[in-house]
Amino acid sequence: MVAPLKVGLAGLGTVGGSVARLLQKQESNAPESNVLATRCGRPVKLVAVSAKAEAEMHALGIPGLRFVPSPATLAADPEIDAFVELMGGAGDPAKSAIEAALSAGKPVVTANKALIARHGVALATLAEKHGVALNFEAAVGGAIPVVKTLREGFAGNSFERVYGILNGTCNYILSRMEGEKLSFADCLREAQRLGYAEADPTFDVEGFDTAQKIAILASLAFGVQVDPDAVFVEGISSIMPEDLEAAAELGYRIKLLGVAVRTEQGIEQRVHPTMVRLDSPLAQVMGVTNAVTVDPAGFPPITLVGPGAGGAATASAVVADLADIARGLRAAPFGRPTEALIGSRRAPMQRHEGGYYIRLAAVDRPGTFATIAKHLADEHISLESIVQRRRNGEPHGGSSPDSAQTPAPVILVTYATTEDAVRKALSEIKNRGVIAGNPQVIRIEKN
Template sequence: MDSPLRIGLAGLGTVGASLARLLSTRAQTYALRAGRPIKIVAVSARDRSRDRGVDLSAMAWFDDPVELASKAEIDLFVELVGGSEGAALASVKAALNRGIPVVTANKALLAHHGVELAKLGQKKNATIFFEAAAAGGIPIIKTMREALRGNAVHRVYGILNGTCNYMLTRMEKEGIAFDDCLADAQRLGYAEADPTFDIGGFDAAHKLALLTSLAFGCEIDLDSIFIEGISSVTNADIEAAAELGYRIKLLAVAQRTDSGIEQRVHPTMIPAHSALAQVDGVTNAVAVDTDLLGSILLVGPGAGGNATASAVLSDVLDMAKGVRLPTFAVDAKQLAPYKRARMRAHEGGYYIRLSVLDRVGAFASIARRMAENDISLESIVQRKRDGQDAIDTAPVILITHETTEAAVKKALDAVSKDGHLKEAPRMIRIEALD
């Protein structure tokens, strides 16, 4: 058997501790699978005294992950520190500059610096693997980078944030209000004390940026992603969606269009009978539409110590076996410049909720504004009025036939200026998923 793969592990949080325990308790199994022993020989974390359920006494301890990456006698650097800047970025650069390959679960780091780091690694003959950086334990990176290499990808989309999916699931099934559901998610550890990164759609956007590069062989462009979170989704929207045969999910979508690549993260109504609509709770799911294989869907745990450690282990075992592939599937210098599609180019149906003031001519004015923008309506539903505040308003739901987002925005701006609405209109995109 070959000499051991010596790992330097930076970060001993939930995922790092799980990885250390698994490499300790399953050492013989992993050695057989990799063809060589795998040993963590150096670690870095903030607290030396914390009990992590694994014996770290034989490992060199570094208070600074950059020092570990720069000086430790290692063959592989595993970065689980987190964050797009600071110690995470500096330590990964330090390892790559030594020609040491890197495994990371850090989506933010790669979304902001992935192309730069891939080029550095390529220059130093050091690969970066990042299976755990998108969709937790789901093997979507390996699938796209290896199994689908013979396919042209048309679209990649999915549920990439477990916190949002958990909240939308409970709001639908239990009728819990958004704020109460968020409080429960925080209490259970699914949401942070400041949940903005999750419920604002930014976590999903970081993951989507990586999948977009793999799908289309282009440079990462996080700033080109249209991002809308779930904080404006109400129980009324969820109830209306159910009545119309849809479920609401925070969907991340990247697709090639005639004008370039479109990336967006936003609440979406998807058909209730679709496979993606059945994905509930903290589970993630990623679908890929290709020319040869057609469509595939991968579903699994999107977070958690063992799930994420499973993805990290997959990369570690590949490294131990000598697998070396370009970080983003092609030579980093050959990644195409990102060409952004026309702003908000989504074409499809739309759900529109209006709080219409109960006055003569209001409905006629709304219909006229829709017609002026060539928007055809599939259905118009006036919902039951709720509470004293609704005495002078009529809650109205419009479902459009396929149209452009630009047309819908223009029509709704005109409706708002006409003064017939009590509050700003609410719009949710509809994806057919066919």
């Protein structure tokens, strides 16, 4: 058997610890049971680590590891053949450590979505210059091999759309809200208690985590320069249990999706709560599970479903990336030369086209619904469904909302229209004083 691939690992948190243990487990197997070495044709051996404290290394209980206090020093260490960055964070020390490794001609594996989303093009350019791999399978979708699938699995195809459930926290919260008819706040607390959500949940629940991930997938699928600022972002904190209930009644389920789609205006990248049809594969995905649908030009979509987080699942992706390096497999980080990547720009969401779900609190007086209908018609918005509920929660049947004796929410589902038209119509409706509060607007994604 040829020489081992000697690995240096910076960051010993949940994922780093799992990677170290997985490599050690394979190394300590009898040769015929070391599947990693068998698959790679050579052992993959962890030789040195960097962490905030040397005690973290000793806690692993793996003998013979060398501790290097500085990640950047470890990255360029002549004794390592590949560098794994699992510290996280969009800037230093992760960034400078990866730069040090690439500049020293060492291939890099990272799970750092923030860094790849923010500095992916510059890092890929550096990797290309030095002819080494920059692999980041674990940055999106945990154990789901979505980066490899987009980078290598459809090389001859153009894509129409790539979209998915990329944040387990949000999917857990929405699943619980629907299943238990609980409020967003209650489910968030539950998610925090179970360790699915951070003490400051903003990054997850307001969609920023999903935005970084869809920016990476958009780059792989469409060849745009990865740029999280090109993504329109809206989170799930305004979703109410009545929206989830109405969605189900209308044949939909609400998911926080990251969507990258080819439009006449270019590649539109967006993250927002989305109505997906109940019979779509993404609608079936509940709890912390992630899923990505790849929509190629010319044939039906492919959906990948699996664990999007967790130490063992994420470590699996990191080690698969290392195995590609050990085997000498190297594709361009974003699937094509960086000079071929085209500039991305923020999607002009006012020109977004699609169906909309709109929930209004209509004021209970004659003419309210006529006013609503007029302003929708003025913007050429056609309605697919109208649902009004009585106070007791039962649908109101066929009678006009105007005849309701008590104020009640009105739910409208539009046919395809533009964001601009919806915003204008709702602004006029609000100005007329026929609705209380702000309308709830949720985009519908075709499948």
